[in-house]
Amino acid sequence: MMSYYFRLALISMRRNPVLSTLMVLAIALGIGACMTTITVNYLMSNNPIKHKSDVLFHVQLDNWGPYEAAVDPNDPPFQMTWTDVNNLQKAERAYRQAAMAKSGGVVVPADTNIKPFQAGYRLTYGDFFTMFDVPFLYGSGWDSEADSNGRHVVVLTKEINETLFGGKDSIGENVTLSGEIFTVVGVIDEWHPIPKFYDLNNDDFGRPSELFMPLSLKLSMKLPSWGNVNCWKSPDEDGFEGFLNSECVNFQFWVELNNPGERADYAQFLNNYVNEQKTFGRFPRPLNNRLNNVQEWLEYNEVVADDAQIMMWLSLMFLVVCLLNTIGLMLSKFMGKSSEIGLRRAVGATKKDLFIQHTVETACIGIAGGIVGLGLSFFGLQGLRALYGEFADKLTSLDMNMAILAILLSLVATIIAGLYPTWRACSIAPASQLKSQ
Secondary structure, three states: OHHHHHHHHHHHHHHOHHHHHHHHHHHHHHHHHHHHHHHHHHHHOOOOOHHHOOOEEEEEOOOOOOOOOOEOOOEOOOOEOHHHHHHHHHHOOOOEEEEEEEEEEEEEOOOOOOOOEEEEEEEEOOHHHHHOOOOEEEEOOOOHHHHHHOOOEEEEEHHHHHHHHOOOOOOOOEEEEOOEEEEEEEEEOOOOOOOOHHHOOOOOOOOOOOEEEEOOHHHHHOOOOOOOOEOOOOOOOOHHHHHHOOOOEOEEEEEEOOOHHHHHHHHHHHHHHHHHHHOOOOOOOOOOOEEEEHHHHHHHHOOOOHHHHHHHHHHHHHHHHHHHHHHHHHHHHHHOOHHHHHHHHHOOOOHHHHHHHHHHHHHHHHHHHHHHHHHHHHHHHHHHHHHHHHHHHHHOOOOHHHHHHHHHHHHHHHHHHOHHHHHHHHOOOHHHHHHHO
């Protein structure tokens, strides 16, 4: 029976091609606008490491001044001091832990045909790669001995390995970074988490740093502090070490805790640590430490920009306007079939039969509008990519989830919009139509 209704729907759409096309285009415009903004919001709010989201925790300690909070109303700073990340790292109270910071310097390739260039460094510990499931093309991360002794080892991204070594297996090769020679121990395969959850302080949606090296080298090489640096008071000492020993925050700290018991134990450890530091004249504020897992950390930072959310709501309102126009067109079309409907009622068709028939026709229009809308949203996303460049590369990709959502959204919205025209069509009295003939 459904195939019969489907054939009737196609005949009806072909009989009024102009009205049918206008309805499909109206729905497609609304779906195209909606899916463009919904896709951007969906990718912005994506959790890029769902399978470990509940065991990875971002650590915050409130070392801020006594008279005002680092973040209103009473939140600790997003980052930590050099002193604290080193103390927590050395304590090794978590299953895994990785302090990190952003830096950079000049890269001098061994190949003299390649000009020196500036690149970003991610200073961290060997646990970083295991904690965040970083995929490797060649080699691996470094071991704890390299962390402890500040060995000159480096992990390259796939792109920088292509630049320096033409993409070949470069394990064991040397490269000069900030004036010192490093040995390549690993090359990361394609890895670009969106958003960049492990460091939301510096370019939430940017690419990872090009090179990774032990954080302990920061002091010996006097590597500069890149990214956000915040202080509630000036350093007590001058110079590079004075800054590292200050209350200025520029470092991130993550731990891996495998169950609620480990989380509770680590929270207690942080409280004990801060209380101990208070005896040295630090941490003047009341205890205010935080342990947020990945999802909690993303929500806390509200990584979805307000502008993106506003655009999504505006596009949904635009879809409503398109559906209102579709209701008018559908009403005109269905009421134009009054004589046909009256005749069908006269030969025995029930209101239920007519309702199903017109609902199937409405669904066909909705599916067609959804397919055309998908094409429009693809061009919309390409426009955003052209407008915002590399920043939008990873935020403008339609995946299968979004494609299915577009069709379902179009189908459901069109059926809802078609309820009133369908009800009017089913309410036509057959006697009046037969008399008028």
